[in-house]
Amino acid sequence: MANNEDQFKKVLSHAKEYGYVFQSSEIYDGLSAVYDYAQNGVELKKNIRDYWWKAMVQLNDNIVGIDAAIFMHPTTWKASGHVDAFNDPLIDNKDSKKRYRADVLIEDYCAKIEAKIDKEVKKAEKRFGDAFNKEEFVSTNGRVLGYQEKINTILSRMAKSLENEDLADVKALIEELEIADPLSGSKNWTDVKQFNLMFGTKLGASADSAMDLYLRPETAQGIFVNFLNVQKTGRMKIPFGIAQTGKAFRNEIVARQFIFRMREFEQMEMQFFIKPGTQTEWFKHWKEARLKWHLSLGLGEDNYRFHDHEKLAHYADAATDIEFKFPFGFKELEGIHSRTDFDLKQHEEYSGKKLQYFDHEENESYTPYVLETSIGLDRMFLAVFSNSLIEEELEDGSSRTVLKLPAVLAPVKAAILPLVKKDEGLVKLSKQIIEDLKWDYNVVYDEKDAVGRRYRRQDANGTPFCITVDGESLENNTVTIRHRDTMEQQRVKIEDLKSIIKKEVDVKEWLMKM
Numbered sequence: 162m163a164n165n166e167d168q169f170k171k172v173l174s175h176a177k178e179y180g181y182v183f184q185s186s187e188i189y190d191g192l193s194a195v196y197d198y199a200q201n202g203v204e205l206k207k208n209i210r211d212y213w214w215k216a217m218v219q220l221n222d223n224i225v226g227i228d229a230a231i232f233m234h235p236t237t238w239k240a241s242g243h244v245d246a247f248n249d250p251l252i253d254n255k256d257s258k259k260r261y262r263a264d265v266l267i268e269d270y271c272a273k274i275e276a277k278i279d280k281e282v283k284k285a286e287k288r289f290g291d292a293f294n295k296e297e298f299v300s301t302n303g304r305v306l307g308y309q310e311k312i313n314t315i316l317s318r319m320a321k322s323l324e325n326e327d328l329a330d331v332k333a334l335i336e337e338l339e340i341a342d343p344l345s346g347s348k349n350w351t352d353v354k355q356f357n358l359m360f361g362t363k364l365g366a367s368a369d370s371a372m373d374l375y376l377r378p379e380t381a382q383g384i385f386v387n388f389l390n391v392q393k394t395g396r397m398k399i400p401f402g403i404a405q406t407g408k409a410f411r412n413e414i415v416a417r418q419f420i421f422r423m424r425e426f427e428q429m430e431m432q433f434f435i436k437p438g439t440q441t442e443w444f445k446h447w448k449e450a451r452l453k454w455h456l457s458l459g460l461g462e463d464n465y466r467f468h469d470h471e472k473l474a475h476y477a478d479a480a481t482d483i484e485f486k487f488p489f490g491f492k493e494l495e496g497i498h499s500r501t502d503f504d505l506k507q508h509e510e511y512s513g514k515k516l517q518y519f520d521h522e523e524n525e526s527y528t529p530y531v532l533e534t535s536i537g538l539d540r541m542f543l544a545v546f547s548n549s550l551i552e553e554e555l556e557d558g559s560s561r562t563v564l565k566l567p568a569v570l571a572p573v574k575a576a577i578l579p580l581v582k583k584d585e586g587l588v589k590l591s592k593q594i595i596e597d598l599k600w601d602y603n604v605v606y607d608e609k610d611a612v613g614r615r616y617r618r619q620d621a622n623g624t625p626f627c628i629t630v631d632g633e634s635l636e637n638n639t640v641t642i643r644h645r646d647t648m649e650q651q652r653v654k655i656e657d658l659k660s661i662i663k664k665e666v667d668v669k670e671w672l673m674k675m
């Protein structure tokens with residue numbers, strides 16, 4: 162636990178020190194759960210977005226993109242259910258005056274029991290060595306089964322109480338489990354209340370005519386209300402998808418996990434419109450496709466797991482989360498939901514406009530069903546960044562900090578370093594190399610400090626290649642190229658640089674692994 166906390170602290174300070182993420186309005190002491198992406202962060206974020214867009218839109222001939230406005234007609238949020246039901250159950254601690262999400266307190270309690278299961282597994286693994294069969298162990302070991310049953314009982318009671326709006330029972334559960342305020346240790350709780358997460362604002366200048374609006378809490382509704390426009394103008398045939406990336410806003414109650422839970426964040430969503438009755442096969446398809454996308458980045462198969470929802474939202478007939486192992490444990494990174502025809506039917510009812518599809522093959526009209534994939538761009542950023550930050554022991558006993566970002570996502574692809582900054586010839590050739598490479602790749606020039614220190618700086622920045630220009634370069638047009646992960650150095654021709662870099666950073670090479 163302590164190690165994970167340390168790792169998380171390192172992630173935060175590294176993100177700031179290397180120009181990835183800053184606290185918003187830091188000179189005014191910041192704004193809680195709002196962050197700015199800095200010079201490197203903005204590139205990493207853009208590369209993640211592009212990687213998603215390419216896989217979802219460009220490579221699928223039946224998926225197109227849109228960019229809907231953040232402001233939407235207020236009735237949208239009545240139809241979607243957000244005005245009435247986009248609530249989190251909150252609870253205050255009377256002594257510390259801190260506010261928590263009641264469901265998160267209970268889930269964190271269960272995560273502690275889960276940690277005990279992990280401990281039993283590790284112990285048994287050690288004892289049995291190669292003969293150890295994890296699946297068999299967790300399905301037969303008495304202690305593990307006991308823990309698992311406890312988790313299941315707690316979570317299903319919570320789910321039932323939340324569904325029935327029985328907030329008194331949620332409080333009773335917190336009291337029965339003797340859950341204490343994680344900061345103060347106090348068990349002196351208020352009642353549980355519902356809290357709507359949407360930010361309100363006003364459109365229009367005069368007080369009388371101003372219209373109450375919301376900042377969108379998800380991008381999905383911009384897709385639903387445009388369903389027919391896109392279908393008609395794009396002559397789309399079912400099954401087809403509409404994808405969108407963009408900002409969403411939620412007045413989160415608990416926002417203490419850096420860019421994991423923000424009040425202003427970015428989503429990458431895709432709504433796939435299908436024929437009713439085919440949702441089970443498409444749910445399976447998108448579950449597999451999305452996991453493959455994640456795995457293509459090579460962050461490690463063991464860091465992902467599916468969490469199928471037992472309790473489903475009233476509009477869904479299947480739902481799963483792709484969870485990622487963040488420094489603070491496995492948490493939701495992406496949601497995949499089979500939403501039936503709920504959204505289109507609701508908008509049809511509230512707008513009075515028909516939102517149906519005429520199927521020429523079947524010669525009939527119907528309201529399509531929808532499969533949604535929804536991932537938080539900032540959470541994906543955190544997954545990639547935290548997983549890549551490594552403290553590596555070297556053979557000579559020293560250590561280095563290296564940010565092993567997937568090369569395709571790295572903000573800067575190569576740093577060009579003249580061995581000696583005072584040598585005009587080396588500087589000139591370095592700049593010529595930059596002039597040539599910058600049309601294809603984001604590259605930087607770095608002449609300060611000894612070359613070893615420059616290598617370390619670029620390692621910590623996540624730059625996959627360092628290209629060093631030295632005296633020999635002037636004689637025979639060759640340079641040294643150093644690889645971030647292996648630290649291997651090769652002497653190569655300047656004219657070959659582009660193809661060497663391309664091999665490692667090309668989106669195609671990465672996405673072909675899917």
Ligand code: ATP
Nearest residue numbers: 413421422423426493494495496535536537539540
């Ligand atoms: P959580 O249970 O963590 O609050 P959610 O189930 O409400 O998430 P969805 O409404 O399904 O999330 O949103 C889809 C995705 O948007 C999530 O999987 C997550 O990656 C991202 N997301 C949601 N809320 C936030 C937030 N406050 N900050 C950053 N990303 C978020």
